[in-house]
Amino acid sequence: MMELAQPAPLPIGRADGQQTSRSQPAAPQSAASALAAHGPVVLSRIHSLTKSSVSMRDSDVARVVKQVETLLLGDFFRTVPALAREATSDGWLPIASLLNYSTLGQLVWSFGGVGVVADCVRQVGSMLLEISSDGSSIRKVPPRVALRNQLEFLFSDGNYCKDVHLQLLQERDGFVPVEALINSYQQLGPHEFRSAAGIEKQIELVAEALESSVELKLRPPTPAGPPCAVRKLSLVEKITAQVEWYLCSSKFATDRFLFEQARDHNGWVPVATLLSFPRMRKLCHPQVGAVAHVLSLSPKLQVSEDKTLVRPLMGPPASPAYERSPAGLKKKIKAVVEKLLNDASLVFDRAMQTAIVQSSPPTALLPGRLGVRVPLAQLMLRAQVQNLARTEAELRAILPVKDESSLVRLSDDGLFLERLVPTPEVRQLFPERSDTADFSVLSFNLLAEMLTTLEQFPAIEQSVLAWYVNLLPPQLQRGTGLAQ
Numbered sequence: 001m002m003e004l005a006q007p008a009p010l011p012i013g014r015a016d017g018q019q020t021s022r023s024q025p026a027a028p029q030s031a032a033s034a035l036a037a038h039g040p041v042v043l044s045r046i047h048s049l050t051k052s053s054v055s056m057r058d059s060d061v062a063r064v065v066k067q068v069e070t071l072l073l074g075d076f077f078r079t080v081p082a083l084a085r086e087a088t089s090d091g092w093l094p095i096a097s098l099l100n101y102s103t104l105g106q107l108v109w110s111f112g113g114v115g116v117v118a119d120c121v122r123q124v125g126s127m128l129l130e131i132s133s134d135g136s137s138i139r140k141v142p143p144r145v146a147l148r149n150q151l152e153f154l155f156s157d158g159n160y161c162k163d164v165h166l167q168l169l170q171e172r173d174g175f176v177p178v179e180a181l182i183n184s185y186q187q188l189g190p191h192e193f194r195s196a197a198g199i200e201k202q203i204e205l206v207a208e209a210l211e212s213s214v215e216l217k218l219r220p221p222t223p224a225g226p227p228c229a230v231r232k233l234s235l236v237e238k239i240t241a242q243v244e245w246y247l248c249s250s251k252f253a254t255d256r257f258l259f260e261q262a263r264d265h266n267g268w269v270p271v272a273t274l275l276s277f278p279r280m281r282k283l284c285h286p287q288v289g290a291v292a293h294v295l296s297l298s299p300k301l302q303v304s305e306d307k308t309l310v311r312p313l314m315g316p317p318a319s320p321a322y323e324r325s326p327a328g329l330k331k332k333i334k335a336v337v338e339k340l341l342n343d344a345s346l347v348f349d350r351a352m353q354t355a356i357v358q359s360s361p362p363t364a365l366l367p368g369r370l371g372v373r374v375p376l377a378q379l380m381l382r383a384q385v386q387n388l389a390r391t392e393a394e395l396r397a398i399l400p401v402k403d404e405s406s407l408v409r410l411s412d413d414g415l416f417l418e419r420l421v422p423t424p425e426v427r428q429l430f431p432e433r434s435d436t437a438d439f440s441v442l443s444f445n446l447l448a449e450m451l452t453t454l455e456q457f458p459a460i461e462q463s464v465l466a467w468y469v470n471l472l473p474p475q476l477q478r479g480t481g482l483a484q
Contacts, residue, residue, distance in 0.1 A: 045112055064116065064120040072138070090139075092132060094136060094137050095114045098117070121138070147206065150188055151188075154185070170231075210230060214233075239294050240301075243298075244301065247300075248312070268304060269310055300312065305342070305407075333398045336382075337385075346423070359378075372423050374417050377392065
C-alpha cells in the first residue's frame with residue numbers, strides 16, 4: 001500500500017516579504033516596542049521556543065480569537081479532511097493540529113506556540129469556544145452550552161443594569177417570557193438554535209439549556225398558567241443551592257475535607273468553613289448569622305440552635321399515611337414553628353418582629369427576658385403553615401404544648417405561640433419609650449454632661465441642649481419643637 005504523504009509545513013510570512021519555515025519563527029516583538037508603537041499591552045507571556053518575553057496588544061488577541069472562531073465555526077473542517085480526523089468524538093481538537101493545518105500558525109508563532117491560543121481565548125472570554133483544562137485542546141462550545149452562556153450574559157450584572165429593553169420585558173415577579181426574549185434578541189443562540197423550526201421548538205431548547213444553569217431559574221409553562229419564562233436567581237437562592245450541592249449525598253460522601261469536618265463536629269459542618277470556600281467567597285460576605293438564617297429556610301438542610309453549624313437533612317422518608325396522621329402533622333408543624341421563632345428569624349424576619357412587638361408584653365421584649373409570643377392568626381399567614389393546617393382550630397390541635405418542644409409551646413388560652421428561651425438582642429424588638437419621663441433614674445454620663453456644660457457656659461439656653469430634650473416628656477418635646 002502507498003503511504004499518504006504528510007502535508008508540508010505551511011510557509012510563514014515575514015516582514016521583509018520572504019518565506020520561512022515554522023522551525024525558524026520570526027523574531028518576537030519586544031514589549032517596549034509594542035507598547036510604544038501600538039498602545040498598552042493586555043497579555044504578556046514567555047515564547048515557547050525562544051524563551052523570551054513577548055507582549056500582545058488588544059488587537060492581536062482579538063485577531064487570534066476571531067480567526068479561531070472563523071476556523072471552528074465555519075466550513076474549514078470539511079475542506080481539510082486530515083484535520084477532521086484529528087478531532088475526538090466529543091469535538092475536542094488539538095491546538096497543535098489546528099496550527100499545523102491552517103493559516104493560524106502564521107499569526108500565532110511570532111508570539112509563541114500552542115499556549116498563545118489558549119491564553120487569548122481565556123483573555124477574551126469567548127462564549128463560542130471552550131479550552132480544555134490543560135490548555136492543549138479547543139472545541140466549539142456545544143449549542144446548548146452556548147445558548148446557556150448567552151442567556152446568563154443577558155442577565156449578568158454587567159449587562160442587566162444597562163439593558164433597558166430587558167428590564168421592560170420583566171414581569172412583576174421578575175420573570176421574562178422566553179418567547180419575548182427570543183423575539184427581541186435576534187442574535188440569541190448559535191446557528192442550530194436560530195434555524196430551529198417554530199417558536200415552540202426554540203422555547204424547548206431554551207428550557208433544556210437552562211437545566212444546568214446556576215445563574216438563572218426557569219418557570220416551565222403550564223396549560224392554564226403563565227407561559228415559559230426565565231429570571232435571575234436571587235442571592236439567597238444561589239447561597240442555598242451552593243450549600244445544598246456541597247452537602248448532597250454524592251458530594252458529601254466523596255469529599256474528604258467535608259467528611260473530616262463533619263466527623264470533628266458530630267455530623268455537623270461549620271457555616272464559617274463553608275463560607276471560606278472560593279465559590280462562597282464570590283457569592284457573599286462571611287456573615288455567619290445571616291447565611292445560617294438563609295440556610296435554615298431550605299427543606300434539605302438543618303441548622304444548629306446556635307446558628308453556627310449546618311448538616312444535610314437526611315431523615316428516612318416517611319410513608320404517605322404517616323405524613324397525614326396526627327403524629328406526622330405534629331412533627332412537621334413543630335419543625336416549621338421552631339424555624340419561624342428561632343433566633344435567626346427574630347433577627348431577620350421583619351414581619352415576625354412586627355407581630356411579636358404588637359402581641360408581647362413590653363418587658364418580654366428586653367434581651368434575656370422570657371415571654372415573647374406571636375398570634376396564631378399571624379402564623380396562619382405563612383405558606384408552610386397553611387400546607388399543614390387550614391384553620392386556626394386545626395393548627396391549635398397540632399401545635400406543641402408543654403414539654404413537647406424546648407423552644408416554643410401553645411399558650412394556656414390557645415391564642416398565641418410562646419417562646420420558652422430568652423429573647424435575643426434585636427434592635428427591632430426593643431419597646432418604645434414611655435410617654436412619661438422617669439426623673440428618678442439619671443445616668444452618671446448625663447449628669448456629668450449637664451454639670452460640665454453649665455459650668456463652662458453659664459448663659460447657655462437650656463432648651464437647645466440634647467440632655468434637656470431627653471429629660472422632657474414627649475408631649476412637652478412637641479410643645480417646644482424639639483421632638484425627635
